[in-house]
Amino acid sequence: MPSEPDHETTSDPNSGVNKLPRPAVGRLSLYFRELHRLADQGETHLNSKQLGALVDVSPAVVRRDLSSLGTIGRRGVGYPIDKLTEQIGAVLGSGLQWQVILVGVGSLGDALLRYRGFERLGFRLVAAFDLAPGKIGKQIGGVSIWNAATMTGKLAELSPDLAILAVPVDQAAVVAADLVAAGISGILNFAPTTLRLPGSTAVVNVDLASELQRLAFSVQNR
Numbered sequence: 236m237p238s239e240p241d242h243e244t245t246s247d248p249n250s251g252v253n254k255l256p257r258p259a260v261g262r263l264s265l266y267f268r269e270l271h272r273l274a275d276q277g278e279t280h281l282n283s284k285q286l287g288a289l290v291d292v293s294p295a296v297v298r299r300d301l302s303s304l305g306t307i308g309r310r311g312v313g314y315p316i317d318k319l320t321e322q323i324g325a326v327l328g329s330g331l332q333w334q335v336i337l338v339g340v341g342s343l344g345d346a347l348l349r350y351r352g353f354e355r356l357g358f359r360l361v362a363a364f365d366l367a368p369g370k371i372g373k374q375i376g377g378v379s380i381w382n383a384a385t386m387t388g389k390l391a392e393l394s395p396d397l398a399i400l401a402v403p404v405d406q407a408a409v410v411a412a413d414l415v416a417a418g419i420s421g422i423l424n425f426a427p428t429t430l431r432l433p434g435s436t437a438v439v440n441v442d443l444a445s446e447l448q449r450l451a452f453s454v455q456n457r
């Protein structure tokens with residue numbers, strides 16, 4: 236499991252919120268992003284109408300989502316941004332430090348390794364793996380690339396929590412099975428296939444092409 240942060244959090248992440256439906260978790264993540272941005276701009280409070288407008292949901296839905304965390308806004312004042320960010324962060328696991336590895340350092344993996352936005356949310360990329368001899372031993376974004384053929388031994392040493400999978404689609408299932416066998420807790424899968432894994436390994440499949448299709452559908456059916 237991920238390690239605790241070296242600062243205190245005041246909210247209780249175990250107050251039944253692990254039963255939140257998936258769309259609500261998705262919305263919390265969007266609220267979290269907007270709250271961070273507002274805090275960076277020096278804002279201290281906002282109300283459900285303002286937060287709803289930022290992520291395109293109704294104020295009633297915002298209030299319901301936030302009350303499920305035990306957070307009630309004050310009339311005329313709204314929600315304190317720092318407290319809310321902390322509470323949502325605790326629910327989403329961003330108050331913890333997650334050790335993350337990446338497998339497949341191609342076009343997508345390369346870009347993800349260079350992205351600086353993961354660290355502030357508590358996701359630390361600790362190693363990357365690839366099979367291409369030209370990539371092994373290099374560093375991208377400060378992360379070392381190791382030989383994927385030796386991944387199992389390296390994972391035993393690092394004990395990462397999560398893996399990002401950015402290998403070609405025909406490799407995804409076999410690499411995922413290796414990750415599960417190595418005890419990884421969750422996989423963020425970018426390969427365009429729906430991974431179904433045994434046991435308690437969590438999977439989120441990110442299919443960018445299918446998201447584009449959804450977008451095209453929405454545009455067509457406006």
Ligand SMILES: NC(=O)c1ccc[n+]([C@@H]2O[C@H](COP(=O)([O-])OP(=O)(O)OC[C@H]3O[C@@H](n4cnc5c(N)ncnc54)[C@H](O)[C@@H]3O)[C@@H](O)[C@H]2O)c1
Nearest residue numbers: 339340341342343365366367383401402403404425426443
């Ligand atoms: N690039 C994008 O914008 C994008 C968008 C949507 C989805 N995807 C999906 O993400 C995945 C990666 O895409 P990409 O464009 O980076 O591909 P890519 O071909 O550029 O990179 C794949 C990398 O995986 C490595 N690899 C192959 N087999 C491996 C294994 N068994 N273990 C470790 N590394 C291995 C290859 O050496 C290569 O470096 C693909 O499944 C692709 O369909 C990519």
